[in-house]
Amino acid sequence: MKTLLFNPFEKYAENKLLLFGIFITLAGSYLGYLFQGRFDGVIDLHFVPSTTLxxxxxxxxxxxxxLFLLLFLLGKYINPKTRVIDTLTPVMIARLPFYLLTFFNYQNYISGIxxxxxASIDLQNTPTDLNIATSDLIIxxxxxxxxxxxxxxxxxxxxNGFKVATNSRGIKNNLLFAGAIILAEILSKIIFTFLN
Structure with missing residues (x-):
């Protein structure tokens, strides 16, 4: 079970993983539509009043x-034999946790809270003036x-997917991996800015 949740890339064939990645991308996008979720950044999920399909x-x-672009380029730098499918599949599958988070906005619950x-916080209020229900704060x-x-x-x-795809080892490569995620977040925000 631990392998399935954290590192399915060592256990399952790449074609099965790719199909699963495509499936969860489509299903996760539909969940975003159902629960008014916008994935407006590589590591972002926001709930909005309404969204289109x-x-x-x-x-x-x-x-x-x-994310794929930056990790694929990094993968080629680390290991020139890195393949597109081996980088694309982990990128798609790793987004699963964001899709599962959309369920929390059932009937706009999180969005409403x-x-x-x-609405209860403004610059005029002191901490003792805030009108926030304890249950809302806990949730x-x-x-x-x-x-x-x-x-x-x-x-x-x-x-784990990137490591399997590139045979990456060492602190330097781990830091480059972290940097690639940050750059991918910036790139996605730039693309969203141009499209809006």
């Missing part, structure tokens, strides 16, 4: 492209904690 899919394609929290903190865990899961999946 196409928007979450476009978000995911931009994120996959940004966020709006209430923002927000719980969702934040789960989001952090799922972000860690995303990085572990991506790192």
């Amino acid at each position: 196409f928007e979450p899919l476009a978000d995911n394609l931009i994120n996959i492209f940004s 966020t709006e209430k929290l923002i 927000t903190l719980l969702f934040s904690g789960i989001s952090i865990l799922f972000l860690v899961w995303f990085v572990i999946l991506l790192f």
